Amino acid sequence: MSKYDRLVWNMVAKRIRDKFTDTVEGEGHQNTVRKLYRSGVLAELAIDFAKGFKRDNPNFDPIKWLDQCSPDPDTYMLSELWEYS
Numbered sequence: 001m002s003k004y005d006r007l008v009w010n011m012v013a014k015r016i017r018d019k020f021t022d023t024v025e026g027e028g029h030q031n032t033v034r035k036l037y038r039s040g041v042l043a044e045l046a047i048d049f050a051k052g053f054k055r056d057n058p059n060f061d062p063i064k065w066l067d068q069c070s071p072d073p074d075t076y077m078l079s080e081l082w083e084y085s
Contacts, residue, residue, distance in 0.1 A: 002057040009053060009060070013068040016046050021071045039076065042069075046078050047085045 019042055046069045050062040066078040073079065 004053055004056050009065055010068070012049055013065060016042055016049075016069040017071050020069075020076055043076070043078055043081060047081055050082065051085065 020039065022038075046066055050060075050066055053060045053065065054062050062082050063079045066082060067073045070076040070078045
């Protein structure tokens with residue numbers, strides 16, 4: 001029996017998606033670096049959750065879920081990272 005269900009998956013995906021859209025105030029090199037760092041950390045976190053959810057439930061679809069974590073799958077292509085994880 002799985003420990004996690006669709007409700008948990010959706011809640012985690014929404015939290016990750018919302019953090020991608022949080023803005024870093026200001027312009028310039030330092031803020032660009034912050035945005036890139038934040039995106040990288042969120043992508044790693046999403047992959048870690050996807051691995052755990054997949055271990056917990058073989059029916060879990062990590063590709064679909066990673067797309068749900070992204071505010072814009074064309075810009076933040078999290079599902080494409082799955083094949084490298």
